[in-house]
Amino acid sequence: MPARKREYDEDDVRIRPGRSSRPRTRTRPKHSDAVDALVITVDRGRYGCVREDAPAEDDIITAMRARELGRKSVVVGDRVALVGDTSAAPGALARIVRIAERTSxxxxxxxxxxxxxxxxxxxxxxxxxxxxxxxxxxxxxxxxxxxxxxxxxxxxxxxxxxxxxxxxxxxxxxxxxxxxxxxxxxxxxxxxxxxxxxxxxxxxxxxxxxxxxxxxxxxxxxxxxxxxxxxxxxxxxxxxxxxxxxxxxxxxxxxxxxxxxxxxxxxTPGIRSFGLAHVSAESLLHGFPDLVEGTLEDQPNCEHTTNDTGCTLDAWVAAGKADPRRLESYRRLLTSRAGDDGSMA
Structure with missing residues (x-):
């Protein structure tokens, strides 16, 4: 006698929850007991930190970056929160778990x-x-x-x-x-x-x-x-x-x-160049505030280079309202931005 085909209803269907709907089994610690410190040096994954309110002779706390920070960089001047061994004893190692918002x-x-x-x-x-x-x-x-x-x-x-x-x-x-x-x-x-x-x-x-x-x-x-x-x-x-x-x-x-x-x-003794390729042309002009007013009535889309015929900066300098050496320096930086060599000449 042939086997009867089983009939299924909704009680027989088991739906597996999606990955995003699974409850998280791990909560990140709040580190409410973290110690605030200032990063004063960075060297190959190790960060020297000190408490800003500590005495000048206070020892340096050596720290490493916690995994939970992801790819966030830590640089000299950063204000950070430390956990772990913050005793500054030889061989002690703390962890940087937070980086405060940077003011500059x-x-x-x-x-x-x-x-x-x-x-x-x-x-x-x-x-x-x-x-x-x-x-x-x-x-x-x-x-x-x-x-x-x-x-x-x-x-x-x-x-x-x-x-x-x-x-x-x-x-x-x-x-x-x-x-x-x-x-x-x-x-x-x-x-x-x-x-x-x-x-x-x-x-x-x-x-x-x-x-x-x-x-x-x-x-x-x-x-x-x-x-x-x-x-x-x-x-x-x-x-x-x-x-x-x-x-x-x-x-x-x-x-x-x-x-x-x-x-x-x-x-900063290690800085022997100061490239400006990351600075926009508009921001570059802000480094020459004595030239800004000379561009207010310039032609649309003027890039203020020597190739821009009729650039009002030429007339501005010719009228004695700015030092021609300043315009020369500004244009030199403009020209070098695309392949900025960081020259400090």
Whole structure:
């Protein structure tokens, strides 16, 4: 006798829930007991951190990035939350579980050897800086306005206030450089080997300042004068990198002073170029505020290069309303953006 065919109804159908509808079996910890800290150095997956309200002589907490952060980058100047062993004891290792929202990001386009098929990499130099201190010698080596212009563009693009620091003022006067930037009302300080640094300290107090400058301009000498303990502090940092020479690594140093008014300086000796390929043409113009008004009545779609016939910037400069050297520098940066070599000339 043939077997009877079974009939099915809705009670026999079992529907497996979709992957997205499954209840999560794991909840991420809130880390309510995390310790707030400032990242002062980064070296091959290890981050040196200190509590901002701790004494200047407090030891550095070595940390690694927690997996839950994903691909979020951690840079010098980041304010982070730490869990795990935050004792700063030898061999102790904490974890960075949160990165606070950044108030500013100073970027640069990387060097020629840091390229991808899509183009040159954009690198974050530091986070949460308030001020970019552009260190330039007045002689030996002579001042390079091209370098200063690049730094100003980067500062304005990041929303960071610039401060021009002119060193070796005992060898030459600042008139030529200050005249070049006369229309910008650019804040500046003069430094001699034996000069009093009260004005410099006042401008750095209570702020996070990034210092950039060419080799030989006296930046390291200035850092050591501002932070007498700088060499020892850098030595402590190099222990994180297991002996790596820290002269090519950015490091944040706490300035001496009253608690809450101390401030930080971030030395960036590893930055030998400041590419601006990541900066839009419009933002680039903001680095030349003395030229902005000259473009207000320009022809539509004018790119302000030497190839744009009738660019009003030419008439603006011819009328003596801006320094022709400033227009030349602006156009040179415009031309170099597509294949920016990061030159600091």
């Amino acid at each position: 990001v100073l970027r640069r386009t990387a060097d020629d050897d840091d390229t991808t098929p899509e183009g040159r990499l954009e690198r974050v130099v530091v986070a949460n800086a308030d001020q970019l201190v552009i260190v330039s010698a007045l002689a030996d080596p002579p001042p390079r306005t091209g370098f200063i212009d690049r730094c100003l563009v980067a500062a304005y693009d990041a929303g960071i206030e610039p401060l021009l620091c002119l060193t070796k003022a005992d060898l030459a006067g600042p008139e030529q450089v200050l005249d070049y930037y006369a229309e910008l009302d650019l804040p500046h300080v003069l430094v001699k080997p034996d000069s009093d640094l009260t004005d410099v300290r006042r401008r750095l107090a209570g702020r996070i300042s990034v210092m950039v400058g060419h080799s030989g301009v006296g930046k390291s000498t200035l850092v050591n004068r501002l932070v007498p303990d700088a060499l020892r502090a850098v030595g402590r940092v190099s222990a994180i990198g297991k002996g790596r020479h820290t002269s090519t690594s950015a490091v944040a140093l706490r300035l001496p002073g009253r608690k809450g008014k101390q401030g930080w300086i971030i030395d």
